[in-house]
Amino acid sequence: MATDTKTALLNSAERAARTRGFDGFSYADLSADVGIRKASIHHHFPTKAALSVALMERYYDDLKAVCDQIDVSHKTGGARLTALIDRYRSALEGGKSLCLCVSFSTSRESLPEEVIAQIGRFREMIIAWTETVFAAGQTDGSIAHVANPAVEAAAALPLLEGAQLAARVEENPALFDSAVQILTQRL
Amino acid sequence: MATDTKTALLNSAERAARTRGFDGFSYADLSADVGIRKASIHHHFPTKAALSVALMERYYDDLKAVCDQIDVSHKTGGARLTALIDRYRSALEGGKSLCLCVSFSTSRESLPEEVIAQIGRFREMIIAWTETVFAAGQTDGSIAHVANPAVEAAAALPLLEGAQLAARVEENPALFDSAVQILTQRL
DNA sequence: GTCTATATGTGGATAGAC
DNA sequence: GTCTATCCACATATAGAC
Numbered sequence A, B: 001m002a003t004d005t006k007t008a009l010l011n012s013a014e015r016a017a018r019t020r021g022f023d024g025f026s027y028a029d030l031s032a033d034v035g036i037r038k039a040s041i042h043h044h045f046p047t048k049a050a051l052s053v054a055l056m057e058r059y060y061d062d063l064k065a066v067c068d069q070i071d072v073s074h075k076t077g078g079a080r081l082t083a084l085i086d087r088y089r090s091a092l093e094g095g096k097s098l099c100l101c102v103s104f105s106t107s108r109e110s111l112p113e114e115v116i117a118q119i120g121r122f123r124e125m126i127i128a129w130t131e132t133v134f135a136a137g138q139t140d141g142s143i144a145h146v147a148n149p150a151v152e153a154a155a156a157l158p159l160l161e162g163a164q165l166a167a168r169v170e171e172n173p174a175l176f177d178s179a180v181q182i183l184t185q186r187l
Numbered sequence C: 001g002t003c004t005a006t007a008t009g010t011g012g013a014t015a016g017a018c
Numbered sequence D: 001g002t003c004t005a006t007c008c009a010c011a012t013a014t015a016g017a018c
Helices: A006-021 A029-033 A038-044 A048-073 A076-090 A099-103 A113-140 A148-170 A173-183 B005-020 B025-034 B038-043 B048-073 B077-091 B100-105 B113-140 B149-170 B174-184
Strands: none
Touching: A006 A029, A006 A038, A006 A048, A029 A038, A029 A099, A029 A113, A029 A173, A038 A048, A048 A076, A048 A099, A048 A113, A076 A113, A076 A148, A076 A173, A076 B077, A076 B174, A099 A113, A099 A148, A099 B149, A113 A148, A113 B149, A148 B100, A148 B113, A148 B149, A173 B149, B005 B025, B005 B048, B005 B113, B025 B038, B048 B100, B048 B113, B077 B113, B077 B174, B100 B113, B100 B149, B113 B149, B149 B174
16 A cells, blocks of 8 residues: 555655755655645645644654653663664764754744744653653663753753764764763763 | 945854854845845855855854963863853854854755865864863863763764754753753863 | 846745646 | 646846946
């Protein structure tokens, strides 16, 4: 069964946004990629703003599921933190891509207010979850010198995002590894 | 004495790039801001790509001078790190602005290769300087638990940049403070 | 060095037939 | 739900007069 057109559009748009930025792709690009005419895309997403909202909504749900899955498959705080770092590392795709949240954060002025609010909720969700990870690592001893899980969590997400941005600018994933070594050396 | 036209254009473009992104301003905006016609801008900067190179070149020199000045006016590693954090904090301008390096990093696909190379050199310069700061803080005891200055420096810049990006998305400078608390609590 | 006028391309979006 | 055809706004850039 082929993916339906709407999902195909979301997939194409997400890949495009993550590699070229929200301003870096047009309905013409999606049209060529998915194989329908520009005008037809407006039937599924009346405006590009509506498309951005749908993308961010799906991304929130995806990452929420990822965090839940990590909790299931990894038991120590250290293992969970490693899984999160790995997730951000692999989203780099060799230095050619960012996670959707960073990509959208960098296109602020082109996005509707609704997406800005979604980004806020997304960040809160990830940081809250990361705090539980550091708290677990503090308790089970799998993350060294955790003084304050809330402070650690507030720093971890910006660090992962800044590391992605740096690695992507120079298309060099080693810059990501170098930036997050401050975390991985404690595991 | 009025600033010459070329400098006025650079100033206007830098402010615009930092608040709205490189794709977020046009020659029409500069024209309105500086008070000359669009076509006249091409006399000073033939292409927008050439303008971006000039902006990044000036920014490199500015930050180099800032680091040198910090070395002169602050003696301990801790005081120097505080000064760097303050610099990135104030570049936020209440959550409405980014430093030029982060802004350009987020507009990668619109920039010429020369600017990408300039960003690489800029980042190397800042990270090398930051390493000397952490090394000083380790020696003079003004920064707590420094195990490896190189690892600290490789993380500090992405953290500052990620913190700026987060604070700017929600136009909330408190998010910057929250993210860098992992550093400031050690001072 | 600055101007008017214009070229040329591309963006998102709409109307209306099928 | 998809199409053709078209609109309108705006972008960067150029030609040539003053």
